[in-house]
Amino acid sequence: MREDFLHYIWQHQYFDKVDLRTADGEEIQVLRPGHRNADAGPDFLNARLRLGEVEWNGAVEIHLRASDWARHSHQTDPKYDQVILHVVGSHDADVARTNGSLIPTLALQPRLMPELLARYQALVEAPAAAPLPCAPLLHLVPEITKTMMIERALLERVERKADTIMDLHKHLGQDWEATAYHALMAAFGFQKNSEPLARLAKALPLAVLRRHRHDQRQLEALLFGQAGFLSENEENVSDEYIQDLRREYEFLSHKYGLLSTALHVHEWNYLRLRPANFPPVRLSQLAALLHARPALFDALLTAQSVAALTEFFQATVPAYWRTHFRPGRPGKVPSLGKSSTDLLITNVVVPLRVAYARHVGQPALVESSVALLSELPAEHNQYTDVYDLLNFTHRSAADSQGLLALHKSYCAPRRCLHCAIGNRLVQQPRVAR
Structure with a gap:
């Protein structure tokens, strides 16, 4: 017990x-x-x-x-x-x-009550290898209870992400544009490179990028140079495009005093990444986005649909980065994919809008922002697959996010008594409906 x-x-x-x-x-x-x-x-x-x-x-x-x-x-x-x-x-x-x-x-x-204790122990003492503690008993739980719990877990997950955005907003002097920049930079790392991209955002302030947002070449020089990708090596020593960016970065880095905070190439992760996810590919997409969408926050806040947000992320990358996976390394590079765009909407746009809505007191914006998740396709991974096999509703990203939150916050730590599903099973005798 x-x-x-x-x-x-x-x-x-x-x-x-x-x-x-x-x-x-x-x-x-x-x-x-x-x-x-x-x-x-x-x-x-x-x-x-x-x-x-x-x-x-x-x-x-x-x-x-x-x-x-x-x-x-x-x-x-x-x-x-x-x-x-x-x-x-x-x-x-x-x-x-x-x-x-x-x-x-x-x-x-x-x-x-002995029967209450027995029902509780059946949940929390389930084998660690069991996918869900309540799996054998789920047939006793009404669908409405499961649906309401997924919705509750979804809102809790969105609120936690919004809390992270609010902390970032406070740290950045309550500048929403800078908040959007930092959040997007970290998200473009797609887990493997989120941490170095978050550090790059700190090492390359938005105030500097704003001064050069109309010149894509200078944006690239700043981003790639500050990330450590313009250092000369055997791959790029004779690459004229990279040499040009290097010269531009040398000038700009001295102008803004950036060298002391620059990252090094060894700080980026490539292990088990497809070439389309290589850090230089993501940086080229970020440079194109910052050039094409100078008012990041306003655009993300006012977009009325997933279609509009998807279009927002489709900025044209220069020809060089469509044919190079990294500086000096040729190869055909695909554009930012739909699944990547969906993840950016899920992990950045929705929490950002919810954080702002809470900040200014607009509950309708919270509701419409969360509703965007229902327009996105369901995610499938090792965690959601468990719930799919147990016939949980899983039709959209809203369901996926709810299931992920259910797993992380309730099922994995065996917090069954805090979950509406576990609560229902503990309270009621095991009598089939």
Whole structure:
């Protein structure tokens, strides 16, 4: 049994309350269990209890064993002086506040409903190799419960991404254009090179690029030079295009004092990447985008459809980068693909718009931004495939994002009691519909 199960039991009051008493024999009446505390301090706040003849208002702390109170050093933490009841699985020690006064204890283990505990254990004790803890029991869950949980997980995932955007926005002095630039730069790394591209955005401020946005050659020189791709080597030593960019970068880097923050070519990842995903290919696409779309944020904010956003990302790359995978290395290079564009909409555009909508108080923009995901095709990977096999609804990117969030936030960490599906299974007996 885990502590979160006791939290669940207390929150929903799923235990035997007949002749409810503390470990010292004092009668308990729960008038209000309190609400979960997401911050530091006791587990439940604003609880209301009657202990004996006295009514108390305060906090409730929960542990598997009463001795965990001392193990967590609560006896020296003033935040826990407001605790009026210590709810535990087993009572193996008396506990006190910082002033030495004893705190009443309620032991729940003898009062747990055996069938409720068995249903909980069937979920959280499922083999680690099991794709989902609830897989054998999903036939007992109504479709509406699964659908609502996927939607909830989707919104939580979008909110988390929007929180990341808001942190970036704050760090960049509340400049939305710079926020869009940094978010897009990192996203163009498509996981393997997200981190070096995020560092490149810091090493090459948007304020510098803005001064040269009308000259694509200078944009390329800045991006490729600051990324470390213009250093002379045996592949590009006789390449006139690269030599020209190198000369331009040498001038611009000295002008703006960029050399000290430039990246090195060894910092980029190529392992297990298709040539179309090579970092220089992505940089050429970024240079074309920054040249063709000087007002990034405004364009991303005002686009009304996936079709408009897809068109936004289709900037024309110079002929050289359509025939070179990296400086001095010839090869036919495809344009930015539809699947890549869909990922950029999912991971940048939607969170960016939601963050802005929250910032300015436009709930309708949040709704319309999230709705864009329903226009995108479903993603398929090792995580969503598990849910596909179990017949979860999976028709669009909205479903995919919800399923990914369900896996990461609930199924993988076995947070079944926090999931509507697991909650349903724990609460109800296993009776087929």
